Amino acid sequence: MYQESLKDTIAAISTPPGQGGIGIVRISGKESLNIADKIFVAKNNKKPSSFRTYSVHYGKVFDLNKDAQIVDEALIILMKSPKSYTAEDVVEISCHGGSASLKKILSLALESGARLAQPGEFTKRAFLNGRMDLTQAEAVLDIIQAKTEAFLRTSVNQLKGELTLELESIRELLMDSYVEIEAIVNFPEDDIDASSRQGLMVRIDDAIQKVNTLLLSSDQGRIMKEGAKVVICGKPNVGKSSLLNVFLRMPRAIVSEVKGTTRDTIEESAQIKGIPLQLVDTAGILRPRNSIEKEAVRRSHLNIDEADLILFMIDISDRISKEDQQIIDKIKGKNIIVVLNKSDKRVRVDVEKIRKHLSDSLQIKVSALCKDGIDILEENIVKNILHGKEFQESKIVISNVRQIESLKKCLLALQKAKHHFLNQLSLEFISEEIKLAVDSLDKITGKSISQDLLDKIFSSFCIGK
Numbered sequence: 001m002y003q004e005s006l007k008d009t010i011a012a013i014s015t016p017p018g019q020g021g022i023g024i025v026r027i028s029g030k031e032s033l034n035i036a037d038k039i040f041v042a043k044n045n046k047k048p049s050s051f052r053t054y055s056v057h058y059g060k061v062f063d064l065n066k067d068a069q070i071v072d073e074a075l076i077i078l079m080k081s082p083k084s085y086t087a088e089d090v091v092e093i094s095c096h097g098g099s100a101s102l103k104k105i106l107s108l109a110l111e112s113g114a115r116l117a118q119p120g121e122f123t124k125r126a127f128l129n130g131r132m133d134l135t136q137a138e139a140v141l142d143i144i145q146a147k148t149e150a151f152l153r154t155s156v157n158q159l160k161g162e163l164t165l166e167l168e169s170i171r172e173l174l175m176d177s178y179v180e181i182e183a184i185v186n187f188p189e190d191d192i193d194a195s196s197r198q199g200l201m202v203r204i205d206d207a208i209q210k211v212n213t214l215l216l217s218s219d220q221g222r223i224m225k226e227g228a229k230v231v232i233c234g235k236p237n238v239g240k241s242s243l244l245n246v247f248l249r250m251p252r253a254i255v256s257e258v259k260g261t262t263r264d265t266i267e268e269s270a271q272i273k274g275i276p277l278q279l280v281d282t283a284g285i286l287r288p289r290n291s292i293e294k295e296a297v298r299r300s301h302l303n304i305d306e307a308d309l310i311l312f313m314i315d316i317s318d319r320i321s322k323e324d325q326q327i328i329d330k331i332k333g334k335n336i337i338v339v340l341n342k343s344d345k346r347v348r349v350d351v352e353k354i355r356k357h358l359s360d361s362l363q364i365k366v367s368a369l370c371k372d373g374i375d376i377l378e379e380n381i382v383k384n385i386l387h388g389k390e391f392q393e394s395k396i397v398i399s400n401v402r403q404i405e406s407l408k409k410c411l412l413a414l415q416k417a418k419h420h421f422l423n424q425l426s427l428e429f430i431s432e433e434i435k436l437a438v439d440s441l442d443k444i445t446g447k448s449i450s451q452d453l454l455d456k457i458f459s460s461f462c463i464g465k
């Protein structure tokens with residue numbers, strides 16, 4: 001089925017919908033250059049197919065069905081096989097970024113012999129044509145979706161092939177062991193000596209350590225990818241939006257002395273001491289009076305449930321009220337830092353009361369208004385999220401669930417192999433586990449992967465990529 005569809009020439013609008021300065025229609029496949037010849041006329045009247053690869057030309061896109069009506073002015077970029085993104089002939093037509101122009105150029109390409117590309121099909125072709133392995137293809141998606149600079153950097157490393165190299169080095173260790181075991185099994189008269197036994201063990205241990213290191217990186221991988229979710233909650237008017245603005249260093253949320261100012265949750269990405277965070281300011285409303293406020297409460301609760309860390313804010317110039325108590329009941333048992341705000345005012349709150357209910361939680365005094373205590377609060381947020389560990393931005397970070405699952409399977413097989421080895425079980429058992437471990441690695445790189453899974457992976461891409 002792949003071979004069939006690989007023969008097609010595919011086309012899609014590669015820029016996002018909406019208006020923009022420019023937009024790009026991308027075409028890939030054997031017919032790309034012919035299609036370009038049919039719909040594009042260069043200023044020098046030469047046919048695009050005669051242009052050198054990696055050259056850009058100014059001209060016009062024409063609709064031959066309509067007496068060669070001009071559709072748009074455009075630049076055409078040619079990248080001939082095999083040195084292109086998909087390893088096929090690729091043509092990119094860069095026109096004005098309006099939807100009418102882009103749709104018309106796409107429809108002309110389709111009328112001239114291309115078919116509409118599936119989501120991620122350009123990248124899928126790059127993979128199927130051997131331009132990149134699956135980890136690199138997935139890195140393309142990660143780069144497009146990267147929300148944090150730290151994650152962008154590791155995704156670019158993955159696209160460069162850093163993860164591929166590491167996986168290859170583990171695979172090599174395992175293949176060497178596998179070949180050695182097979183030789184012994186097939187030629188039992190050459191009995192295994194102590195030094196090859198030792199060598200085998202060292203290689204399996206090395207592989208276990210490398211897989212473990214990759215898996216350990218996944219701890220911070222999700223934080224790098226998404227940013228840890230830090231939700232600010234508390235009753236109305238305690239200063240939640242003021243704190244959000246202090247973190248963001250800009251007046252993002254409306255702050256006022258009117259209770260219930262924030263009605264919708266406000267989400268912003270930010271970095272605190274280099275750690276990517278998803279900061280959420282919630283509505284303080286507790287007793288909704290209408291459907292809008294009901295929705296606001298629902299969203300606050302949803303965010304509280306999904307939070308990596310809750311900043312529970314209390315106004316220290318006020319006594320603990322029923323409303324505070326209601327929130328305490330909702331968040332009890334979660335990962336919480338209690339933020340005692342308005343430290344510039346006279347203290348009326350009974351801190352012991354909070355301690356009684358949230359005994360494990362750290363309490364930090366701040367004044368969002370005067371920006372006092374913010375540094376200490378930020379330090380503790382970071383400490384809390386990283387569980388006291390240092391944030392190490394390593395070259396390779398695993399954040400993809402599919403990759404994590406395969407690595408776990410690989411590790412399990414290697415641990416079994418080691419166990420068999422130590423218990424002097426027959427070598428066949430060990431070689432079976434090593435084969436399973438290699439197979440798990442091959443699933444990550446795509447060397448061995450089912451069609452269904454491949455389709456699933458690429459279907460999460462956008463059209464045109």
Ligand SMILES: Nc1nc2c(ncn2[C@@H]2O[C@H](COP(=O)(O)OP(=O)(O)OP(=O)(O)O)[C@@H](O)[C@H]2O)c(=O)[nH]1
Nearest residue numbers: 236237238239240241242256260261262284368369
């Ligand atoms: N004195 C003092 N006032 C503060 C401080 N932080 C916030 N305020 C004031 O408290 C009032 C409420 O602040 P907001 O940040 O809007 O409070 P909120 O918790 O977001 O309120 P809702 O959106 O209504 O739930 C405003 O008048 C702020 O200027 C502080 O540290 N000290």
Ligand SMILES: [Mg+2]
Nearest residue numbers: 240241261262
């Ligand atoms: Mg607010």
